[in-house]
Amino acid sequence: MKIQKICILGGGTSGWMTAAGLSNKYKDLDISIELVESDQIGTVGVGEATLPHIRFFNQALGIDERDFMRATRATFKLGIEFCDWGALGDSYIHPFGDYGEPINGVDFHHFWLRLLQNGHNFRLDDYSFPILAAESGKFQIPGSDNTKIGSNFGYAYQFDSTLYAKFLRSYCEDNGVVRTEGKVVDAALYPETGFVKSIELENGTQIEADLFIDCSGFRGVLIEQQLKTGYDDWSQWLPCNRAVAVPCEAAGPSLPYTRATARPAGWQWRIPLQHRTGNGHVYWNEFISDDEATHQLMSTLEGPALADPKQLYFKTGKRRKLWNKNVVAIGLSGGFLEPLESTSIHLIQEGITALIELFPDANFEGSDAVEYNRRMDLNFDRVRDFLLLHYVATQRDDSEMWRYFRNMTLPESLQEKIEAWNARGYLLRYEQGVFLPPSWVAVMAGQNLIPSAYDRRANTLSYEDVLRKTEKIRHDSHAAVANTPDHGAYLDQYGAKAAFEPLTVPSAPAQF
Numbered sequence: 001m002k003i004q005k006i007c008i009l010g011g012g013t014s015g016w017m018t019a020a021g022l023s024n025k026y027k028d029l030d031i032s033i034e035l036v037e038s039d040q041i042g043t044v045g046v047g048e049a050t051l052p053h054i055r056f057f058n059q060a061l062g063i064d065e066r067d068f069m070r071a072t073r074a075t076f077k078l079g080i081e082f083c084d085w086g087a088l089g090d091s092y093i094h095p096f097g098d099y100g101e102p103i104n105g106v107d108f109h110h111f112w113l114r115l116l117q118n119g120h121n122f123r124l125d126d127y128s129f130p131i132l133a134a135e136s137g138k139f140q141i142p143g144s145d146n147t148k149i150g151s152n153f154g155y156a157y158q159f160d161s162t163l164y165a166k167f168l169r170s171y172c173e174d175n176g177v178v179r180t181e182g183k184v185v186d187a188a189l190y191p192e193t194g195f196v197k198s199i200e201l202e203n204g205t206q207i208e209a210d211l212f213i214d215c216s217g218f219r220g221v222l223i224e225q226q227l228k229t230g231y232d233d234w235s236q237w238l239p240c241n242r243a244v245a246v247p248c249e250a251a252g253p254s255l256p257y258t259r260a261t262a263r264p265a266g267w268q269w270r271i272p273l274q275h276r277t278g279n280g281h282v283y284w285n286e287f288i289s290d291d292e293a294t295h296q297l298m299s300t301l302e303g304p305a306l307a308d309p310k311q312l313y314f315k316t317g318k319r320r321k322l323w324n325k326n327v328v329a330i331g332l333s334g335g336f337l338e339p340l341e342s343t344s345i346h347l348i349q350e351g352i353t354a355l356i357e358l359f360p361d362a363n364f365e366g367s368d369a370v371e372y373n374r375r376m377d378l379n380f381d382r383v384r385d386f387l388l389l390h391y392v393a394t395q396r397d398d399s400e401m402w403r404y405f406r407n408m409t410l411p412e413s414l415q416e417k418i419e420a421w422n423a424r425g426y427l428l429r430y431e432q433g434v435f436l437p438p439s440w441v442a443v444m445a446g447q448n449l450i451p452s453a454y455d456r457r458a459n460t461l462s463y464e465d466v467l468r469k470t471e472k473i474r475h476d477s478h479a480a481v482a483n484t485p486d487h488g489a490y491l492d493q494y495g496a497k498a499a500f501e502p503l504t505v506p507s508a509p510a511q512f
């Protein structure tokens with residue numbers, strides 16, 4: 001028997017992305033999709049920085065990039081700048097792209113390590129076009145020849161995720177998705193299987209479906225409140241458990257990168273959109289009060305606040321099974337890892353892709369769910385390790401929080417990865433996982449983990465050849481940036497800039 005009806009519970013970013021992905025794939029297959037959301041509950045209302053993969057999601061939906069950028073007031077994103085992570089005063093950019101290019105099949109960073117060992121002091125960043133472009137506030141869409149410096153990088157967006165959900169809603173409704181407004185107050189389960197039969201709205205309406213997608217946010221209305229799936233709590237590794245977020249007026253030109261600045265009890269984000277800048281302070285409440293965290297945030301805004309600060313509470317980790325019985329949890333209902341590397345929307349996308357590939361029949365073969373959970377568990381594990389790397393690859397010990405990370409037992413997978421890097425710049429390859437070797441190089445080298453040796457094959461070239469080849473890459477990268485337009489001007493020229501009224505500062509801003 002085939003699935004005939006899908007019910008998506010939740011109309012945040014995850015709900016509408018899921019509805020868009022499924023309605024695009026199944027529109028001619030006689031499957032009806034109904035999305036239920038509650039205006040009374042609302043959405044989490046944060047989530048502005050993304051990874052390059054979102055472009056492929058939009059492309060698969062047939063969405064025009066310019067329409068999308070205007071609708072969501074998006075800017076381009078070349079990477080994330082990390083300030084004060086390795087040591088106070090340090091900064092580096094994690095770019096969406098490789099450093100240099102392999103020489104004779106050997107990764108570029110080994111040649112850079114050889115230069116360092118010979119007393120040169122070149123920044124690895126000088127061999128990365130996206131880093132140099134970000135530092136200069138420049139951007140243009142990569143050209144079609146991806147072997148050419150200036151075209152061999154990825155990019156993502158910084159956008160208003162509430163506007164994205166709204167944009168996708170109209171896409172979905174055009175594709176036949178039915179939206180129902182109402183608060184879900186209960187669910188009926190089949191007594192013999194424990195599968196969800198229907199959900200019940202506050203007004204008494206019952207909605208039946210074969211497959212339920214739980215996109216209800218942190219509540220996990222079906223996956224947890226009904227199915228009691230359980231949660232793997234990862235607070236021992238990623239203990240930050242609160243955030244306060246506030247938008248402010250933008251100051252200066254819009255920048256093509258996100259900034260994450262380490263703080264004594266957490267870190268702070270700054271995400272420049274077309275019409276405003278998003279800001280937030282993620283922190284561990286063990287070492288800072290909500291008031292103090294809010295004060296730190298408000299006192300470092302680059303312009304006047306445009307709303308009252310919004311407080312958020314979370315526990316890092318993931319649901320024990322993201323697919324349980326006939327319920328698949330996508331988005332915050334499935335788990336949450338702090339937004340340090342903009343991974344949540346990406347994990348939503350991974351969940352949708354895996355569901356489409358493993359789409360079940362109505363008799364729900366157990367193997368579909370097992371494989372889905374295996375894939376998603378790996379994705380979550382990899383992100384957890386990568387985030388944790390930022391906290392442990394550091395010389396900081398100037399506060400309780402930083403000292404906590406010094407004494408931590410790491411997950412084995414991360415421990416092995418760091419050891420292989422430290423020994424000779426080797427990057428253990430993972431099965432699954434969004435972050436490829438250049439991302440690991442960016443964070444490890446950026447936070448001053450410099451391997452004691454490098455790949456011996458980097459010695460097969462004479463030192464003069466290494467100098468000549470690396471210098472050409474450095475020179476070409478700088479030259480390509482010199483020919484790249486300013487990001488703000490490019491948004492306009494590309495047709496991505498929205499026409500909008502400037503936002504106003506509320507008349508009675510909160511006092512701190």
Ligand SMILES: Cc1cc2nc3c(=O)[nH]c(=O)nc-3n(C[C@H](O)[C@H](O)[C@H](O)COP(=O)(O)OP(=O)(O)OC[C@H]3O[C@@H](n4cnc5c(N)ncnc54)[C@H](O)[C@@H]3O)c2cc1C
Pocket residue numbers: 009010011012013014015036037038039041042043044045046047048049050161182183184185215216217218219221243245280312314330331332333339342343344345346
């Ligand atoms: C501090 C913070 C910063 C973040 N920054 C980023 C970032 O920069 N980049 C990134 O990729 N991600 C980020 N995220 C994550 C991102 O916000 C979420 O992944 C994304 O918004 C998806 O949320 P969601 O749709 O799963 O849940 P929500 O937005 O909470 O939506 C839940 C939906 O379920 C509905 N609902 C809930 N209960 C019921 C009920 N009983 N009946 C009916 N409807 C119900 C709600 O009305 C709502 O429509 C951040 C998250 C936090 C907490």
